[in-house]
Amino acid sequence: MAELKLKQIKKTYDEGPTVIHGVDLDIRDGEFMVFVGPSGCGKSTMMRMIAGLEDISAGEVWIGDTLANDVPPAKRGVAMVFQSYALYPHMTVRENMAFGLKLAGKSKQEINEAVTRASDILQIGHLLERKPKALSGGQRQRVAIGRAIVRKPDVFLFDEPLSNLDAALRVQMRIELTRLHQDLGSTMIYVTHDQVEAMTMGDRIAVFNAGRIEQVGTPLALYQHPANLFVAGFLGSPKMNFLPVSASIFGHSTSIRLPGGELLTLPGARAEGELTLGIRAEHLRFAEHGVPVTVELVEHLGDVQIVYARAAGQSEPLAVKLGSDSTAPASGSRAWLAIDTAQCHLFGPDGQAIRRTEHTF
Amino acid sequence: MEKTLPMPRAATAKKINMNKLANRTLHYLVLTLLAVITVYPFWWTLVTALSTSGDVFTYPPRMWPENPGLDNFVEVFQTIDVIAFYKNSIIISVLTVAGTLVVCSMAAYPLARMQFPGRNIVFGAILATMILPSEVNFLVNFITVSKLGMGDTYTGVVLPGLAGAVGIFLMKQAFEAVPNDLVDAARVDGATEWQIFWHIMLPLARPALAALTILTLVAAWNQYIWPSIVMASPDKFPLSVGVLYLSGAFSFKIRVVAAGAVLTVLPILMVFLFTQRYFLRGFDGAVK
Numbered sequence: 001m002a003e004l005k006l007k008q009i010k011k012t013y014d015e016g017p018t019v020i021h022g023v024d025l026d027i028r029d030g031e032f033m034v035f036v037g038p039s040g041c042g043k044s045t046m047m048r049m050i051a052g053l054e055d056i057s058a059g060e061v062w063i064g065d066t067l068a069n070d071v072p073p074a075k076r077g078v079a080m081v082f083q084s085y086a087l088y089p090h091m092t093v094r095e096n097m098a099f100g101l102k103l104a105g106k107s108k109q110e111i112n113e114a115v116t117r118a119s120d121i122l123q124i125g126h127l128l129e130r131k132p133k134a135l136s137g138g139q140r141q142r143v144a145i146g147r148a149i150v151r152k153p154d155v156f157l158f159d160e161p162l163s164n165l166d167a168a169l170r171v172q173m174r175i176e177l178t179r180l181h182q183d184l185g186s187t188m189i190y191v192t193h194d195q196v197e198a199m200t201m202g203d204r205i206a207v208f209n210a211g212r213i214e215q216v217g218t219p220l221a222l223y224q225h226p227a228n229l230f231v232a233g234f235l236g237s238p239k240m241n242f243l244p245v246s247a248s249i250f251g252h253s254t255s256i257r258l259p260g261g262e263l264l265t266l267p268g269a270r271a272e273g274e275l276t277l278g279i280r281a282e283h284l285r286f287a288e289h290g291v292p293v294t295v296e297l298v299e300h301l302g303d304v305q306i307v308y309a310r311a312a313g314q315s316e317p318l319a320v321k322l323g324s325d326s327t328a329p330a331s332g333s334r335a336w337l338a339i340d341t342a343q344c345h346l347f348g349p350d351g352q353a354i355r356r357t358e359h360t361f
Numbered sequence: 362m363e364k365t366l367p368m369p370r371a372a373t374a375k376k377i378n379m380n381k382l383a384n385r386t387l388h389y390l391v392l393t394l395l396a397v398i399t400v401y402p403f404w405w406t407l408v409t410a411l412s413t414s415g416d417v418f419t420y421p422p423r424m425w426p427e428n429p430g431l432d433n434f435v436e437v438f439q440t441i442d443v444i445a446f447y448k449n450s451i452i453i454s455v456l457t458v459a460g461t462l463v464v465c466s467m468a469a470y471p472l473a474r475m476q477f478p479g480r481n482i483v484f485g486a487i488l489a490t491m492i493l494p495s496e497v498n499f500l501v502n503f504i505t506v507s508k509l510g511m512g513d514t515y516t517g518v519v520l521p522g523l524a525g526a527v528g529i530f531l532m533k534q535a536f537e538a539v540p541n542d543l544v545d546a547a548r549v550d551g552a553t554e555w556q557i558f559w560h561i562m563l564p565l566a567r568p569a570l571a572a573l574t575i576l577t578l579v580a581a582w583n584q585y586i587w588p589s590i591v592m593a594s595p596d597k598f599p600l601s602v603g604v605l606y607l608s609g610a611f612s613f614k615i616r617v618v619a620a621g622a623v624l625t626v627l628p629i630l631m632v633f634l635f636t637q638r639y640f641l642r643g644f645d646g647a648v649k
Binding site for chain 1: 550
């Protein structure tokens with residue numbers, strides 16, 4: 001186990017663009033840290049730099065007390081699980097798991113013990129003599145994890161390991177990985193573009209965008225207090241609704257005018273000018289008065305219903321999340337939306353969140 | 362009023378089946394014709410070798426041997442030391458195959474997997490050698506081999522042909538087809554560049570190695586001009602060169618020469634028959 005420190009990490013390819021722009025991050029010993037972000041945001045590159053598979057253009061990677069910049073991958077005390085599983089197709093499961101230990105010069109007995117222990121943890125003992133092509137996707141994933149476990153690494157690196165699995169298996173493996181983290185207590189870094197994986201698995205999440213970390217925090221902190229428009233829009237399904245508003249300070253509150261002219265008062269906020277109002281789908285409800293909208297579409301997801309309703313003059317419809325027992329208005333009907341002002345977020349022209357003080361009214 | 366009725370479904374299906382049948386028949390006809398054209402010279406040689414009487418050059422040529430027997434083969438064994446020539450052919454072929462596999466795969470690996478300046482130029486230069494017929498190299502290779510003191514040696518026969526462009530190309534394609542993640546996984550597992558090459562790349566390039574083995578074996582076994590230039594001592598001749606002793610300056614027994622040719626071709630034909638699926642699989646990977 002080890003803590004991990006990233007100091008001003010930069011990555012620039014020869015004759016190419018800079019893909020990581022000075023990332024600072026401290027990952028605590030035994031922490032499950034998730035790197036999340038859209039495709040091409042640099043999260044996988046960051047992980048590959050930690051693993052030693054990519055050179056670091058500038059900055060420092062500290063693994064435990066060691067500056068790891070020039071340490072070869074195998075000596076960093078990391079093990080990596082790849083999206084494609086990367087199992088050696090010509091070797092059996094046992095040989096796949098033993099390969100790293102064999103190269104490290106471990107004795108046959110040590111290797112056998114390590115493989116047996118890991119295969120017991122992952123319940124793949126009956127697969128040890130099979131070749132990867134004779135395994136299902138879930139079994140291959142387990143073997144890939146097993147190959148990482150046998151090396152007893154200080155840091156586990158997971159690069160979108162569940163992306164190739166079907167939905168049901170993904171949920172199962174998500175639970176198993178979380179349990180594995182609890183059992184092993186190792187430091188784990190997990191890269192994904194799936195915000196559900198990020199929210200459910202991570203002790204903390206680092207949201208990446210265009211080679212920068214937008215925000216780091218616990219899943220709930222990020223969901224409830226996004227630092228900027230990007231994080232607010234990226235985490236949550238359906239994504240947060242955004243409306244352009246004009247605001248003026250009114251005592252300890254901010255008075256905001258919605259695009260349709262309706263006025264709202266946000267207690268605890270002090271901001272003025274042209275801002276963006278963010279409101280999550282579950283904080284909107286249909287009422288007798290409020291923002292007039294036309295219902296465009298109703299999605300029935302079983303446990304919830306998502307209603308997409310468009311306010312006059314808006315290009316994007318607003319998403320409204322209702323319980324399955326609520327009655328959703330019919331498509332094409334006119335309705336009014338009430339906004340829970342206590343749950344509203346305000347973002348400045350630079351996209352940064354405007355913090356609201358705790359209020360008691 | 363007359364109405365055009367749509368063709369019943371069964372009739373349409375029948376028509377499609379007939380078209381398929383006609384298509385398939387045409388394919389078979391063309392392929393059979395090509396096979397006959399390719400195989401006929403070998404067949405003629407075999408028929409001639411097995412015939413013990415009659416005119417060799419009758420027209421139309423014979424399709425079956427006249428008075429079939431093994432007399433010509435017996436005469437081959439009585440005239441030349443077939444076993445010694447076989448031994449020489451085997452030594453030359455095995456050395457050529459082993460050397461080619463080592464040299465081509467080691468040359469192809471950096472071209473496929475390492476970044477270095479001039480990589481594409483080097484590969485382009487290697488490919489460019491395919492334009493020239495191998496005979497062009499004979500003179501310079503002979504001078505080189507002689508100056509190195511390798512004249513009249515197996516090494517002299519084998520060495521100049523080891524780094525063939527086809528082999529390097531074949532292996533490069535095979536190495537490029539190995540997913541990057543496997544190499545990365547091996548690196549994280551602690552493998553050195555050599556261990557990646559040995560434990561990951563070579564096993565995964567097995568189909569290409571098999572294809573290259575067969576390709577090289579056939580070429581090495583059948584080569585005639587180069588060994589006959591390098592080798593001066595008849596006791597070191599491979600069978601393909603030694604067979605020429607069957608046609609002396611004053612006697613030319615075409616049936617015996619044919620029997621010698623059959624003895625030369627037979628082993629390699631058997632090898633190819635049993636290994637052709639590996640050969641095809643190797644090329645499959647190279648051209649995908």
